[in-house]
Amino acid sequence: MRDLSVAVFRPDDERLADAVELIDSLGATPVPDPMLAVEPTGAAPREDADYVVLTSKTGAELVAEAAWNPGEATVCVIGPKTGDAVREAGYAVDIVPGEYTSSGLVATLESEVGGARVEVARSDHGSPVLLEGLAAAGAYVHETVLYRLVRPEGSGESAERAAAGELDAACFTSSLTVEHFLEAAAARGVCETAVAGLEDATVGVIGEPTRETATARGIDVDLVASEATFETLACETVEAAAPTYRD
Known part of the structure; x- marks a missing residue:
């Protein structure tokens, strides 16, 4: 079984570093793609x-x-x-x-x-x-x-991965990360194919407003985290993507 690749969209500070560490600890491969800058x-x-x-x-x-x-x-x-x-x-x-x-x-x-x-x-x-x-x-x-x-310059690696069918899961932490993901995909000319690629990935969101935004923009959402924290979102998304991956 190939590595489980999971996109995370945290701001490029200790929050992104913590997210990468968490995904790695779950046995998956993080795809860090900051979608928010302050x-x-x-x-x-x-x-x-x-x-x-x-x-x-x-x-x-x-x-x-x-x-x-x-x-x-x-x-x-x-x-x-x-x-x-x-x-x-x-x-x-x-x-x-x-x-x-x-x-x-x-x-x-x-x-x-x-x-x-x-x-x-x-x-x-x-x-x-x-x-x-x-x-x-x-x-x-x-x-x-x-x-x-705002959306950081250079964001969009996850969109390219999704468009190529090389992304297994994605963790959206706000409506804005959804919007910025789509903007980054459009800037790279892969918006339609990236959204299509997410159909084959496990898409987790942090709450109902984020689900509504993603659904309205054509992204299929597989789960809403049972608790509105990144830790819960990441754990539940990885588990949904590959239930036996950590066994």
């Missing part, structure tokens, strides 16, 4: 909010660089990885939802944010679910865009 805006969250929501490790690092002071605000995060990053940046974490998604955080907060000022600090591609859900719960919501997510 462009900071220089903005900082408001300091007069009752609740502040941080949604990523990058956001935690940027607010720390800006010497942001949360004051008496209740600090909320989307999931445990972001929580760890926020703590490492020197801030306390007050709320982590049981379900690591925007809708999960809304469900956790909706009974207590009526009339409260809620600051959401994140990228320019954040899901509207969070803002709309909190506003519907009666909160006064303000969003600060900390950084923009």
Whole structure:
């Protein structure tokens, strides 16, 4: 049996290195193809909010660089990885939802944010679910865009591999990684063949919004991770691609 090749689209920092290490530890061959690069805006969250929501490790690092002071605000995060990053940046974490998604955080907060000022600090591609859900719960919501997510130059090796029928699996971690994968494929002139090639691969996504984006763009999705973390996504995608591969 040939090596199981698995595309991963994490930003080109320790997250990509960790992803490569994880895929390798599962006995598969990682195909690292960064689809996200960070462009900071220089903005900082408001300091007069009752609740502040941080949604990523990058956001935690940027607010720390800006010497942001949360004051008496209740600090909320989307999931445990972001929580760890926020703590490492020197801030306390007050709320982590049981379900690591925007809708999960809304469900956790909706009974207590009526009339409260809620600051959401994140990228320019954040899901509207969070803002709309909190506003519907009666909160006064303000969003600060900390950084923009762009497609790195040179991305697209995974698209070429898919087009050639040489990719066994792919782990999409956001709707934007789907969009950027298709942009990279188009830039290399292999968009249609890459999408066709993914039909023969196992495609895993990190959550329902990512599944919806992929499906709308013609990509067949085989699984949605049971927990919205890269570790779970990678493990379940490798297992689905070759159930006995690690035996």
